[in-house]
Amino acid sequence: MTPTPRSRTLTHRAAQVGLVSGLTLATAALVVPHGRAATPASHVTVAAQTAAEPVKVTRDSAARASRSRALAPKHLPRKQVVRTVAIGASFSGQASWYGGSFQGQRTANGEHFDTNDYTAASKTLPFGTRLRVCHAGCVIVRVNDRGPYVGGRILDLSRAAANAIGYSGVAYVTATPVGERTVAVVDTVALARQQAHAAHLARLAVEIARSHQLRALALARAADRRQAALRREHAAARASTVGQLDQHRTPAAAAGGMLSFASGGVLRLRRRRP
Secondary structure, eight states: OOOOHHHHHHHHHHHHHOHHHHHHHHHHHHOOOTTOOOOOHHHHHHHHHHHHHHHHHHHHHHHHHHHOOSOOGGGSOEEEEEEEEEOSOOEEEEEEEEOGGGTTOBOTTSOBOOTTSOEEEOSSSOTTOEEEEESSSEEEEEEEEOOOOSTTEEEEEEHHHHHHTTOSSOEEEEEEEEEEEEEEEEOHHHHHHHHHHHHHHHHHHHHHHHHHHHHHHHHHHHHHHHHHHHHHHHHHHHHHHHHHHHHHHHHHHHHHHHHHHHTTTSOOOOOOOO
């Protein structure tokens, strides 16, 4: 049969890179996606190497990530909390406070004014707007009145709110409209409890391994003592057996000596072992 150009190409590559490379090349050339034409062997080899490298890197990265002891963000204990977040642009200016004779009077929105509550009066902001007002400190106030009607002032705070941020007359403040948002944050208490439990399990594992080692050492020492006792018992039994044999041999040896002496040394009795 006349060899085809494809078979000659495969044979030439098998001779260059070995039988294993040739088989790999042939397998790569046979695997063609559905609906696509077969590509030359050299292009298939390059494509196979290029496609294999990202998979290898991904697996190594996954292996390194699985060996990491750091807690993944999705496994951290979380809780839902309500926080104040800025919902508008900040503005600054002079602010004053009011109270005293205004205590108990009706405000512009119909409420009774309480100088001990954290409220504020504004000329333009809607009623119910919450503001974070900062001077020496910060406080959250709610707009429930209109004012101040003195030029150059932007807010009129209740006495309690003014005292909370550290001024008692007129002061320069910065106000920011804020709102309440429910956000998920890491539960530090639960996280500390989880980490303490993990540390306790680690210490317990170390103690268990140490107890197993001590038990194994105690068992090995007990086995050595038993072997030594057995050796001593065997030695004592062997000594006792030898002593008994010597006692049995003594009369025969004495009789043989007497007969030999009586015969003048001519007759010699051979001692036989019992």
